[in-house]
Amino acid sequence: MAKVLIVLYPDPEAGHPPAYARDSLPVIERYPNGQTLPTPSAIDFTPGELLGSVSGGLGLVKWLESLGHDVVVTDSKDGADSVLDRELADADVVISQPFWPAYLTPERLAKAEKLQIAITAGIGSDHVDLPAAIEKGITVAEVTYCNSISVAEHTVMQVLALVRDYIPQYQIVVDGGWNIADAVTRSYDLEGMDVGVFAAGRIGRAVLERLAPFDVRLHYTDRYRLPAEVEETLGLTFHEDIQSLVKNVDVLTVHAPLTAETHGLLDDELLSTMRRGSYIVNPARGAIADQDAIVRALESGQLAGYAGDVWYPQPAPADHPWRTMPHHGMTPHTSGTTLTAQARYAAGTREILENFLSGQPIRPEYLIVEGGAYAGTGAHSYAKKD
Ligand code: NDP
Numbered sequence: 001m002a003k004v005l006i007v008l009y010p011d012p013e014a015g016h017p018p019a020y021a022r023d024s025l026p027v028i029e030r031y032p033n034g035q036t037l038p039t040p041s042a043i044d045f046t047p048g049e050l051l052g053s054v055s056g057g058l059g060l061v062k063w064l065e066s067l068g069h070d071v072v073v074t075d076s077k078d079g080a081d082s083v084l085d086r087e088l089a090d091a092d093v094v095i096s097q098p099f100w101p102a103y104l105t106p107e108r109l110a111k112a113e114k115l116q117i118a119i120t121a122g123i124g125s126d127h128v129d130l131p132a133a134i135e136k137g138i139t140v141a142e143v144t145y146c147n148s149i150s151v152a153e154h155t156v157m158q159v160l161a162l163v164r165d166y167i168p169q170y171q172i173v174v175d176g177g178w179n180i181a182d183a184v185t186r187s188y189d190l191e192g193m194d195v196g197v198f199a200a201g202r203i204g205r206a207v208l209e210r211l212a213p214f215d216v217r218l219h220y221t222d223r224y225r226l227p228a229e230v231e232e233t234l235g236l237t238f239h240e241d242i243q244s245l246v247k248n249v250d251v252l253t254v255h256a257p258l259t260a261e262t263h264g265l266l267d268d269e270l271l272s273t274m275r276r277g278s279y280i281v282n283p284a285r286g287a288i289a290d291q292d293a294i295v296r297a298l299e300s301g302q303l304a305g306y307a308g309d310v311w312y313p314q315p316a317p318a319d320h321p322w323r324t325m326p327h328h329g330m331t332p333h334t335s336g337t338t339l340t341a342q343a344r345y346a347a348g349t350r351e352i353l354e355n356f357l358s359g360q361p362i363r364p365e366y367l368i369v370e371g372g373a374y375a376g377t378g379a380h381s382y383a384k385k386d
Pocket of ligand 1: 122123124145147148151198199200201202203204221222223224225255256257258259261262283284285309310333334335336337380381
């Protein structure tokens, strides 16, 4: 029998379950590239329920316990006496979501003597030290595609919110005001702007497709070019590198994984080459940006706005400068954990667990690390390009 340690974000302050706004979710048959949705043998939850917090347990607890496995669900993940640290030593499986990441550092992995698999219920496994997982032969898997469209929609929302300056206008209404001049002093149309996408993978490409109808001029860079017919249909201008991309756009959106190559990429030097008054929306990983450089660029006016929803560390401390910097539209890492996305990644996590527990292969598209090497999606996205 296995010990499964599940690290999830805390329940709603008013308790679990919350009152739901809707009664059902739309049924999606396939992901845009044809990949099938998760195929577990069964699910023990109703799609649309809050599954990502402790009491939701990703809909896995009843099923795992019925098979005799030992299950620990906790939100306590930081600090020396966290439940995560206490329970890790004899855990066979650790599951966490990027929104509330169980940081599996080399030190923690060294103590996790029985750990066989770390599952990301979501996308982005940079909270696991992948070289250390490779060295220790630990499998790392995530639910590829589960929330890519969720993040793409959030990106479009944040682009519009920044360019139109929506958030201060909403606040004027809430505060009982009506000064239209104040409300529009920083408000522009997106139409006609140059919009650049850094990394056109599943999310980046979905953002390009969703922004094309706004009659913007679309640009992108990636390690590999999109097919010529996609470039033609969407009217894309390809740039060889991010340096060329950022110089030529008004709005930059960021969708690369966090790797040694992308860490700290948006620094003072790169930001200084952008058009004055550019906007950045980065729902990929906070650490792709130099935290203080973003604050400086907003304060000087070099950037007109910054939004995204991934921070480092998470949860962000109360005095994190991104909470109070001017002209930001940050959210607390929610883009990929809509109730819609939760249903998909809970089912995908169960599919991965069913395969792992029965000794069956895990789909290559879910694999990041296996057998002491990058594998599947990980071999493509996390390994360095030759
Ligand atoms: P994909 O793997 O589909 O796309 C990532 C893209 O990044 C690929 O096209 C890859 O290139 C490209 N890339 C990798 N490194 C570089 C580099 N150094 N320079 C340029 N391009 C690079 O992943 P997704 O689109 O599904 O997700 C992207 C990221 O978004 C995730 O890694 C995760 O960090 C983040 N994310 C955030 C979520 C949230 O809730 N905020 C939820 C889901 C994901 P190629 O394939 O051509 O080699």
